[in-house]
Amino acid sequence: MAFLTLTDISKYFGGVAAVERFNLDVEKGEFVSFLGPSGCGKTTTLRMIAGFELPSSGTILLDSEDVTYKAPNQRNVGMVFQSYALFPNLTVGQNIGFGLQVRKENEAVIKARVDEMLGLIHLEQHQNKYPYQLSGGQQQRVALARALAIQPRVLLLDEPLSALDAKIRVELRLEIRRIQQALGITTVYVTHDQEEALSLSDRVVVMSQGRMEQVGTPFEIYNYPRTQFVAQFVGQLNLLPITGLDLAAETCLLAGQTVQFEHHQSRQLSEAPRLAIRPEEFRLGALEGCNVLSGRVETVMFLGAVVRLRVEVGGLLFSADLFNERNITPPRVGEQIEISFPVHACWLT
Amino acid sequence: MAAAMSFLPNLRNLFFPPASSQAKDRGSKRGASWFWMAVGVLYFVLPLVATFDFSLRARKGVLSFLAYERVFKDPAFWKTFIFSLEMAFFTILVSLLLVVPTAYWIRLRLPKLRVIVEFISMLPFVIPAIVLVFGFIRVFSGAPFFLTNTSFGTNVLLVAGYTVLALPYMFRAVDTGLAAIDVRSLTEAAQSLGAGWGTILFKIIFPNLRVAILSGAFLTLATVIGEFTIASFLVGINAFGPYMSLIGQNKTYESSSLAIISFMLTWAFMGLLQFLNRGQASSSLAGAH
Numbered sequence: 001m002a003f004l005t006l007t008d009i010s011k012y013f014g015g016v017a018a019v020e021r022f023n024l025d026v027e028k029g030e031f032v033s034f035l036g037p038s039g040c041g042k043t044t045t046l047r048m049i050a051g052f053e054l055p056s057s058g059t060i061l062l063d064s065e066d067v068t069y070k071a072p073n074q075r076n077v078g079m080v081f082q083s084y085a086l087f088p089n090l091t092v093g094q095n096i097g098f099g100l101q102v103r104k105e106n107e108a109v110i111k112a113r114v115d116e117m118l119g120l121i122h123l124e125q126h127q128n129k130y131p132y133q134l135s136g137g138q139q140q141r142v143a144l145a146r147a148l149a150i151q152p153r154v155l156l157l158d159e160p161l162s163a164l165d166a167k168i169r170v171e172l173r174l175e176i177r178r179i180q181q182a183l184g185i186t187t188v189y190v191t192h193d194q195e196e197a198l199s200l201s202d203r204v205v206v207m208s209q210g211r212m213e214q215v216g217t218p219f220e221i222y223n224y225p226r227t228q229f230v231a232q233f234v235g236q237l238n239l240l241p242i243t244g245l246d247l248a249a250e251t252c253l254l255a256g257q258t259v260q261f262e263h264h265q266s267r268q269l270s271e272a273p274r275l276a277i278r279p280e281e282f283r284l285g286a287l288e289g290c291n292v293l294s295g296r297v298e299t300v301m302f303l304g305a306v307v308r309l310r311v312e313v314g315g316l317l318f319s320a321d322l323f324n325e326r327n328i329t330p331p332r333v334g335e336q337i338e339i340s341f342p343v344h345a346c347w348l349t
Numbered sequence: 350m351a352a353a354m355s356f357l358p359n360l361r362n363l364f365f366p367p368a369s370s371q372a373k374d375r376g377s378k379r380g381a382s383w384f385w386m387a388v389g390v391l392y393f394v395l396p397l398v399a400t401f402d403f404s405l406r407a408r409k410g411v412l413s414f415l416a417y418e419r420v421f422k423d424p425a426f427w428k429t430f431i432f433s434l435e436m437a438f439f440t441i442l443v444s445l446l447l448v449v450p451t452a453y454w455i456r457l458r459l460p461k462l463r464v465i466v467e468f469i470s471m472l473p474f475v476i477p478a479i480v481l482v483f484g485f486i487r488v489f490s491g492a493p494f495f496l497t498n499t500s501f502g503t504n505v506l507l508v509a510g511y512t513v514l515a516l517p518y519m520f521r522a523v524d525t526g527l528a529a530i531d532v533r534s535l536t537e538a539a540q541s542l543g544a545g546w547g548t549i550l551f552k553i554i555f556p557n558l559r560v561a562i563l564s565g566a567f568l569t570l571a572t573v574i575g576e577f578t579i580a581s582f583l584v585g586i587n588a589f590g591p592y593m594s595l596i597g598q599n600k601t602y603e604s605s606s607l608a609i610i611s612f613m614l615t616w617a618f619m620g621l622l623q624f625l626n627r628g629q630a631s632s633s634l635a636g637a638h
Contacts, residue, residue, distance in 0.1 A: 052537055071540075072540040072541055077541060078541060083534045085534035085535055087538070087539070
């Protein structure tokens, strides 16, 4: 039996569906991310788990207990907010101990837990400081410790890294994963950042317009997207118009050049199917056993580890990411090149 | 055409004055600022200086604090002042218990109602105090509320009237304080940690509104201490406002000294507010991400 179960959860705001028929089982100790663009319903779903919003229909079971209509302060769920939400009138130590004080734990227990949490987030020296004396990253770590101090059944994080700069974001991301794994706490994480979701999670739930598009491991989500939305939202994707489609032979014409692809019967095709290829699947030159296209280089962007080309093939433009190798000079703008991609790396949508 | 050409440099000077003229402009602007500031200071300070000077002339031919001595030795001064302080204390208490939860709830759950409540809070500026006190006397002099028959009853009415008068100051101050903190996130954070509404209000919201509450409280105090209309109809000479008015009618020098004393009191409260406010502004802002 799953530790956290959401069954047919829907939420309407004035007749507008924010979340529709959301079903999810989260195992104990699992790290699940809700990934999607703004307004897709990911935060609303998280807030329903926390109890800040009541579902219009459906049930939420937490550790076999129906908590659907339970008040937020009765759920024993830890929450970390994007805005940190530290209490400005309390010190770091008092913030971390707040939940335990509310539970009327004795002072010795509170002190021990606060010390333990401060050790966990490596902020032992800052116990007596006020939130405004800390950096954004430190404040968010305190918020994490505060949420964990009450030993919640589930930890909920609502875009906790969005307000931080890029470097701190990556550091804190690793820190969150380390702490989650060390404590084995069931975690639901909301983000619109695909890199965050893919790097942190055991499973990712991709959402769009209040609906679940796909649930799977980061590997599955990235490599086997089930819908066009998932394919486009997670990672970069070239979606190229085709002609001369022959499903039996698994071939089509791309800008007049024959291309072979792999077609799965389970995959539903749109009325005007297009060929999907990720930019990183391309290699320079004509490789044996691969599809080969001839085209003209329109732009070259040197991004360090990757060289991003925009290639024009018969009037079609697509992106190709090549790994930067010191001994290979990247093509120049205007150069005619041959570029290859494997048969298994492209699919029809 | 030639006229237009000769006009162009002037136009250019107007929009992009040469460096020397920019420096001159800055200098003259600074001079004008100082001039108007001096006018402002004189406008406020001169009457005060004149009143203070006059209050020192109770003894003929010498400057002395005789008027102040007389005021401080008058038992009615202390009696009325302490009474008004007590009324102010209860007014602040009632205002806080009324305004803070209301303003908090509006910010948290009913933001659309804020405009209406803001309008209601401004009504005391529009409706004269005399209308309010006549309404009180009319409603609370007969059955079922005989509040004007006892001094406790009139005191209750007085606090109620003062609470209405203080509403604009208290609501504004508290609402501004709430705007500076992320009320919703703080509330939800406290809820997720197991806190109920009482804990949230008294351990999180009230402490984070300290400066706002103090501002509202001092403004209320200043209003109540000098209030005349409601006090004179409900408790008469027992309150400080009517006492000051009576002194003003009968004792010239003492009334000036009372005016200075009330100014000093207001400044002392403002100073206290600034003192308590130190360091708090930055923490409030930091907490308001």
